[in-house]
Amino acid sequence: MDRESREMLLETAHRFFGDKCGREVVNGVEKDQWPAELWAGIEELGLTLVAVPEEQGGVGGTLEDMLAMVRVAGAHAVPVPLAETALAGMLVAGAGGSPGDGPVTLTLGALVLKEGRLTGKVDRVPFATVARRFVAVVDDGDTPKVVVVDAAQATVVAAQSHAGEPYGTVRFEGAECAFVGASPVGAARAYELAALTRTLQMAGAAETVLSTAVTYCQERVQFGRAISTFQAIQHLLAELASYVAAVIAAAEAAARDAQEGGLADGGSFSIAAAKSQASEFAHRIAAISHQCMGAMGFTHEHILHHYTRRLWVWRRDFGSETFWGEKIGTAYAAAGPKALWTLMTASRYAA
Numbered sequence: 212m213d214r215e216s217r218e219m220l221l222e223t224a225h226r227f228f229g230d231k232c233g234r235e236v237v238n239g240v241e242k243d244q245w246p247a248e249l250w251a252g253i254e255e256l257g258l259t260l261v262a263v264p265e266e267q268g269g270v271g272g273t274l275e276d277m278l279a280m281v282r283v284a285g286a287h288a289v290p291v292p293l294a295e296t297a298l299a300g301m302l303v304a305g306a307g308g309s310p311g312d313g314p315v316t317l318t319l320g321a322l323v324l325k326e327g328r329l330t331g332k333v334d335r336v337p338f339a340t341v342a343r344r345f346v347a348v349v350d351d352g353d354t355p356k357v358v359v360v361d362a363a364q365a366t367v368v369a370a371q372s373h374a375g376e377p378y379g380t381v382r383f384e385g386a387e388c389a390f391v392g393a394s395p396v397g398a399a400r401a402y403e404l405a406a407l408t409r410t411l412q413m414a415g416a417a418e419t420v421l422s423t424a425v426t427y428c429q430e431r432v433q434f435g436r437a438i439s440t441f442q443a444i445q446h447l448l449a450e451l452a453s454y455v456a457a458v459i460a461a462a463e464a465a466a467r468d469a470q471e472g473g474l475a476d477g478g479s480f481s482i483a484a485a486k487s488q489a490s491e492f493a494h495r496i497a498a499i500s501h502q503c504m505g506a507m508g509f510t511h512e513h514i515l516h517h518y519t520r521r522l523w524v525w526r527r528d529f530g531s532e533t534f535w536g537e538k539i540g541t542a543y544a545a546a547g548p549k550a551l552w553t554l555m556t557a558s559r560y561a562a
Contacts, residue, residue, distance in 0.1 A: 241375030285415030
């Protein structure tokens with residue numbers, strides 16, 4: 212997808228989410244109200260198929276195009292598995308399968324594939340109770356496999372996330388697979404790509420948190436002037452802006468490195484660093500924004516919690532800062548002191 216086409220896609224997505232993903236839609240998901248109109252519009256625009264080749268019914272974009280779209284979704288707190296479905300569609304298409312329609316989610320964990328049947332358990336699966344299909348990548352000997360399992364073949368124990376979205380534990384007990392194909396990536400790489408997708412969502416949400424806090428402080432008047440003119444508030448906003456800028460910069464670098472380095476292993480170090488940084492800064496971004504806005508930011512009627520609570524949840528999804536920090540530290544330790552500088556400035560690490 213060329214630059215002009217991507218910009219048109221992102222602008223279309225931004226307008227659509229602005230029109231169809233308002234406060235009532237996001238709050239409704241917490242009450243188990245599936246936003247059918249929002250999802251129908253997403254599929255009609257082809258947003259779930261951005262990274263699927265045209266000959267397989269997709270838009271024909273790249274991984275980087277899909278990540279840019281996911282960032283826009285994060286900026287609107289889109290409460291449906293758009294990111295999960297888009298990444299799953301790319302993986303299934305890469306394995307020669309048809310992504311299909313309807314909401315899909317990822318079950319990435321310790322799973323075993325034997326004679327076309329899947330066994331294992333995965334905790335904290337996003338949108339587990341609303342997904343029509345589960346997509347996994349399993350290391351099966353020398354050839355990893357992309358596996359698709361219909362929801363009816365799995366046992367799901369619901370556990371709502373702190374953002375009010377329908378997460379859950381998914382168990383497969385010899386589940387019959389609807390599709391099995393040779394995967395373009397291994398299980399560890401699929402997990403990296405899922406972490407990268409979450410990082411871009413976090414970048415989009417963080418950007419909205421910053422703009423929301425700044426706008427509020429400019430409009431809120433105390434002692435006859437906007438609170439944004441008070442030095443204490445200015446310091447808080449400056450600190451908030453620095454955290455948000457760091458998350459965005461790291462996310463953009465990781466997306467670029469992943470695209471340039473190739474689907475199989477491009478940008479592994481950048482992804483680990485970006486997800487670690489985004490997860491570490493998530494709680495600071497949430498805390499400072501609520502501090503700037505005071506009691507107003509804690510009310511259910513305000514939109515701020517739509518983003519800060521998702522940052523809390525996404526911080527842990529597909530590896531927290533501890534998980535990815537250990538990956539980086541292990542790579543440094545294994546390489547030895549002479550390779551430290553090379554590793555720190557490289558775009559990938561040996562996992």
